[in-house]
Amino acid sequence: MRVLILGAGAIGASCAFHLARRGIDVIIVERAAPACAASGKAGGFLALDWCDGLPRGPLARRGFALHTALAGQVEDGLGRRPVETLLVTGARSGAPAPGLGPGFRVVERIGTPETTAIVDPARLTRALIEGAIAAGARLRIGTAAALEPASRGWRVLLEDAAVEAEAVVLALGPWTSRLRVPGSLPPVGALLGHSLRFELAEPLPPIVLFARLDRARHGLEELEIYPRGDGSVVVAGLSRPAAPPADPTAVEPDRGAAARLSAAARAVVPALAAARRVEARACLRPLSADGTPSIGPLSGRPGLWLATGHGPWGILEAPATGELLADLLTGASPRIDPRPFDPSRPAAAG
Ligand SMILES: Cc1cc2nc3c(=O)[nH]c(=O)nc-3n(C[C@H](O)[C@H](O)[C@H](O)COP(=O)(O)OP(=O)(O)OC[C@H]3O[C@@H](n4cnc5c(N)ncnc54)[C@H](O)[C@@H]3O)c2cc1C
Incomplete structure (x- = not known):
């Protein structure tokens, strides 16, 4: 059987990886390059249990476990780094901590190295594509415009x-709705997020910070700081709904956003001021109508599959999404209950 996978973000890459390793003839169609969109620019934060109690909880837990296994399988690693995760604030309460700027304090330890980690999302996505190609998949650069029934x-x-x-598996992230298909698709929205990638001479300690800020003073209410083991630090914040441009590589930061994010990040962690290079980036999270990803067959159109809508957790859930999609498509017994992710559930229609 031949399967076409449209989109080489983390989700399409993982679907290709799992299907190709089961002997399926896979062709991946990608408009620009693997990991050119959110899957190359995300924070890469992974949490074992932060989605517990939500329909997506088992997908997130399975994703966390598969990430650990994957990191051990890829020769040059995926930049996986177990981390402490702390909630910090500029308010007076809390405990002081080394490395925090004046006035910032730790309010709560919200993750431990057993329950939280970071991974380099671009390396993850490319490694999954390379793994798929090693198993026989082909990558074709081209823009999918429409789908039609064929013999x-x-x-x-x-x-x-x-x-x-x-x-055909639609894994086009925020661009899913632009594809012309027979019948309708569940709506997929987009949330623009900004990030900065600082390059430091030495890695910061393995501590992720979720910071709550005073908007009047810092120009934003929250940001996240992810220190990678290679000395780079990704800072993410400032989100708003957006319409995806036709070209996924043309997503640009809002004017002034990088300066605001940079000033606030340096207030929280003054060591960032010593960065030798800072890159400003923006990318789009694909949003489903009910906040749960859609993974499964599209009703009434045999052979058409959807895998998108992962919002803030697409990197965490990518490995388990590819596994679930491959289980369903090949008729294997799924390792997690697929029903919450059924693209035909009424809540996905908005
Ligand atoms: C600032 C920010 C920080 C984030 N941090 C985290 C985090 O810490 N942890 C986490 O788990 N998640 C995080 N996310 C979310 C995560 O990045 C996304 O959920 C995930 O990358 C979505 O992957 P995807 O493969 O569905 O989409 P995308 O990465 O958008 O990939 C879609 C692909 O489809 C291609 N494409 C589009 N149109 C066509 C076409 N017509 N033909 C062929 N190809 C096409 C695009 O070029 C692109 O490569 C973050 C997101 C943002 C924006």
């Missing part, structure tokens, strides 16, 4: 060619 199953129309397959 073999489905035909995907690219700019200058058409490719047929028995099954």
Whole structure:
């Protein structure tokens, strides 16, 4: 059986990885490059139990476990770093801690190295694509414009060619709604998020900070600081709903956002002021209508599958999403209950 996977973000890459390793003939179609969008620019924070109690809870837990296993399998690693995770604030309450700026204090320890970690999302996505290719998958750079029924199953129309397959997986993140398909798809929105990548001479200690800030003083209410083992530090914050531009590589930061984020981050962690390079980035989180990802078959259109809508947890959940999709598509017994993720659930329609 041939399966076409549209989109080489973390979700499409993981679907390709799991399907190709089960002997499926996989072709990945990507408009620009693997990890060119959110899957290359995210914080890469992983949490074992922060989604407990939500429909997606088992997907998140399975994702956390598969990340640990994957990090051990990839030769040059994925930058996985177990971390302490602290909630800090500029308010007077809490305990002082080394490395925090004047006035900032620790309010709560919200994760331990057993329950929280960070990973380099670009390395993860590329490693999954490389693993899929090593198992026989092919990567084709091209823009999928439309899907139509074909004798073999489905035909995907690219700019200058058409490719047929028995099954097609839509893993286009915020660009899913731009694809022309027979029938409707659950809506996928987009939340623009800003991030900065600081390069320091030495890695900061393995402590992730979730900071609550005074908007009047710092220009934003919260930010997150992810110190990677290679000396880079990713700071994320300032989100707003957005419409995706046609070209996924054309997502730009808002004017002034990088300066605000940078000043606030340096107030929380003064060591960031010594960075030798700072890169400003922006990317889009794909949002489902009910906050739960859609992973599974599209009703009434045999061979058409959806895997998107992971919002703030697409990196954490990518490995388990690919595994679940591959289980369902190959008829294997799924390792987690797929029902909460059914694209046909009424709440996904908005
Ligand atoms: C600032 C920020 C920080 C984040 N931090 C975290 C975090 O710490 N932990 C976490 O778990 N998640 C985090 N996320 C969320 C995570 O990044 C996303 O949920 C995840 O990357 C979505 O992956 P995806 O593969 O669905 O989409 P994308 O990464 O957007 O990939 C979609 C792909 O489809 C391609 N494409 C689009 N149109 C076409 C077309 N017509 N034809 C072919 N290809 C096409 C694009 O080029 C792109 O490569 C963060 C997101 C943001 C914005």
